[in-house]
Amino acid sequence: MLPSRRRWDTQPGEPAAVLLASSGAPFSRAATRRARELAAGGPVAVISILKVYGSAFGLPNPGLMPTRREREEQVGIVDRAIRDLERQGCAADGQVTATRSAGRAIAKAARARQVSYVVMDALPATGIRKVIEGEVAAIVRRRLRGAAILDLVGAPSDPQQAGRR
Numbered sequence: 001m002l003p004s005r006r007r008w009d010t011q012p013g014e015p016a017a018v019l020l021a022s023s024g025a026p027f028s029r030a031a032t033r034r035a036r037e038l039a040a041g042g043p044v045a046v047i048s049i050l051k052v053y054g055s056a057f058g059l060p061n062p063g064l065m066p067t068r069r070e071r072e073e074q075v076g077i078v079d080r081a082i083r084d085l086e087r088q089g090c091a092a093d094g095q096v097t098a099t100r101s102a103g104r105a106i107a108k109a110a111r112a113r114q115v116s117y118v119v120m121d122a123l124p125a126t127g128i129r130k131v132i133e134g135e136v137a138a139i140v141r142r143r144l145r146g147a148a149i150l151d152l153v154g155a156p157s158d159p160q161q162a163g164r165r
Contacts, residue, residue: 012093012113017042019115019148020081020092023049023102023136024074027081028121031153035119036090038151045113046081046094048074049102066098103139110140110148118144122152 017039020031027046035044050071053064078094085092099105110118120137124130141150 012045012095014043014093015114016045016093017115018044018117018119019106019110019113020044020046020085021049021106021109021118021120021140022047022077023106023120023123024051025121025123026077027084028153029084031119031121032081032084032088034151034153035117036085036088038117038119039090041090043091043093044085045109045115046078046085046092047106047109048078048081048094048096049105050074050096050098051102052098052100054100071096071098101139102136103134103143106136106140107143110144115148117149117151119151119153122154 018035020027020035050066052066055061055064074096078096082092082094095109097105097109106118106120118140120140122137124135137150137152144150
């Protein structure tokens with residue numbers, strides 16, 4: 001089922017075996033393949049984050065909200081992932097979530113969908129973005145607190161290089 005484009009849709013609540021998550025970057029083929037493998041015939045939920053850049057004095061500011069082009073790009077990313085999973089014989093549905101905190105939204109979706117695994121591409125934050133936002137994977141791992149296993153695709157296999165994986 002492809003994601004809808006209505007503004008105030010509720011979050012899907014049907015249980016899924018695996019959550020394929022992205023903080024806004026396109027999914028790699030390895031990540032979709034890994035999600036299908038971990039699902040073992042069960043459904044896969046796909047989520048991509050639409051970045052909200054902040055608020056002004058606690059109120060929404062149109063200049064800080066995502067643009068239509070950014071929204072359409074995220075819907076396209078989720079559509080492609082769903083099509084790839086369905087082509088491989090796996091049931092999938094997806095959503096695009098607009099939020100300021102990607103890690104919090106991914107962990108919340110994982111708990112709501114009662115998944116066993118969260119699959120993400122290992123895309124380390126660099127520069128000032130790391131200072132401001134932190135590592136999304138680390139935030140997801142901390143917020144899940146063992147409710148699901150975080151599987152980073154493309155992470156270095158050497159624990160010394162990976163830091164805390």
